[in-house]
Amino acid sequence: MRKLKARGYTAAYKKRRSPEKVQYQKSQQRLHKQRWWASLSPDERKVVIDTKRRRYQTSPTTRIKKQKDNKLRYVNLRKAVLEKLGGRCSSPNCAWINSDGSRGCVDFRCLQIDHEYGGGTKEFRSMTMHAFLKKVLENSDGYQALCANCNWIKRVNNREFSKGKPLSSNEPQFLAESSSLEPAVL
Ligand SMILES: [Zn+2]
Numbered sequence: 001m002r003k004l005k006a007r008g009y010t011a012a013y014k015k016r017r018s019p020e021k022v023q024y025q026k027s028q029q030r031l032h033k034q035r036w037w038a039s040l041s042p043d044e045r046k047v048v049i050d051t052k053r054r055r056y057q058t059s060p061t062t063r064i065k066k067q068k069d070n071k072l073r074y075v076n077l078r079k080a081v082l083e084k085l086g087g088r089c090s091s092p093n094c095a096w097i098n099s100d101g102s103r104g105c106v107d108f109r110c111l112q113i114d115h116e117y118g119g120g121t122k123e124f125r126s127m128t129m130h131a132f133l134k135k136v137l138e139n140s141d142g143y144q145a146l147c148a149n150c151n152w153i154k155r156v157n158n159r160e161f162s163k164g165k166p167l168s169s170n171e172p173q174f175l176a177e178s179s180s181l182e183p184a185v186l
Pocket of ligand 1: 089090091093094095096104105146147148149150151
């Protein structure tokens with residue numbers, strides 16, 4: 001007997017779903033997964049984690065898919081955080097001119113998340129990038145978006161490389177010149 005091929009039906013169904021339906025199904029899947037994980041004993045969890053790790057290490061397809069998924073999740077999360085922070089460089093002195101002639105960099109490729117009052121490196125080291133972005137997405141008080149140039153200028157002006165020590169007379173002159181030209185960006 002000839003086998004019937006059902007290829008394409010799932011894809012067609014997935015295309016047909018409304019955005020609300022997709023959201024609902026995704027939330028149900030997440031809920032189900034959480035319940036399943038909560039029902040496992042520590043030993044069972046270890047088996048699941050080991051299996052996943054082994055699959056990641058031995059199967060190139062799994063690894064590539066996982067890496068792609070992670071990358072996509074990171075890019076989307078970063079984009080959401082930058083949009084929440086205004087989507088453009090917050091420095092009033094930003095010298096970047098966009099293609100429409102306005103000032104203040106809007107290029108997501110070089111926008112960075114900056115701690116308005118410093119202390120960023122410590123926080124970065126204490127948690128994963130994902131956890132940090134999630135945290136900023138939930139509560140963005142004290143954070144701002146700066147383009148790479150403005151972020152660097154702020155670091156030099158605030159003497160963040162020298163642990164806040166004032167400029168001494170034997171330091172390179174360009175540091176003194178640049179910090180006297182521009183007011184510190186907060
Ligand atoms: Zn800027």
